[in-house]
Amino acid sequence: MESKREARAANTPMRRNIQPLPKCGGWFAMSSNSVDGRLSRDPERAPENQPFSPNSVNKMARIKGATEVASVCPYCAVGCSQLIYVKGGKIVDIEGNPESPINAGTLCPKGANTFQLNVNPHRIKHVMYRAPYSSRWERRSLDWAMDRIAQLTMEAREEGFVEKRDDKVLNHVTNMFSLGGATMDIEENYLIKKLFNGGLGMVPIENQARI
Structure with missing residues (x-):
């Protein structure tokens, strides 16, 4: 079942200008509001002047297939809402929650980097x-x-x-x-x-x- 965020993104009007790609034999255009997690091949969803190559056709977002969990940023007392994406028992992404009346999907620099609190290869563990x-x-x-x-x-x-x-x-x-x-x-x-x-x-x- 698609989330409210995905449904809203799918209905967002965008300017479209589709361009052919001679080497790939078809019409391809990148879309940021692909509901299924793939880069869209639908000309109706293509933003202006952004065709992509065949190598990008099967690219998927990190959050594809991940479980979405609503949480709260752990830093200051404002209490901005976050969406935590979990796949295979590991956090794969953290972003602002667009449904929150407090931050409306936005995060400050510290909140935007809370992913590194859990996933950081440079963290000293001793x-x-x-x-x-x-x-x-x-x-x-x-x-x-x-x-x-x-x-x-x-x-x-x-x-x-x-x-x-x-x-x-x-x-x-x-x-x-x-x-x-x-x-x-x-x-x-x-x-x-x-x-x-x-x-x-x-x-x-x-x-x-x-x-």
Whole structure:
């Protein structure tokens, strides 16, 4: 069953100017509103002055045969809607949702590149550590990194913990802060707030989504 977006695209009026291609023995024209996912060979759907070669006849969009899932951009607080296309258990494309009253299919540069949050061949998948005053990065294990973070956190807490001030109980820490990433979900932020504020007494806790 075609989606509303595909149906709307199929009914969009376009200027048409069909041109013959001598070497391919027929009339071919590229169309951006092909409903079946292929580049259209229908002269009635051809935009102006865009014939294509026989090599392009069987080209298909990445989203051909993919499952379309509506979602929300994970960055700022605007809440732009996105369409996530999944094929074979993997994300193949992310684009703006034209049915959304918030963004009407548009996305900012960050939202337009959310595909790379999940699919990026340049992503580093292991811990890299640079010691103080060093110019060299070292590969370390995740267990080492977690232990190191816990150690430094507790050292900073012991150093900056304030129990009382002016005969008032404070029990808080002001020499540490937490700045969460915008791609973190509600559950993650809840746990961070519960651990850092309720457990460690950390006061400055913020998230990039508010900025």
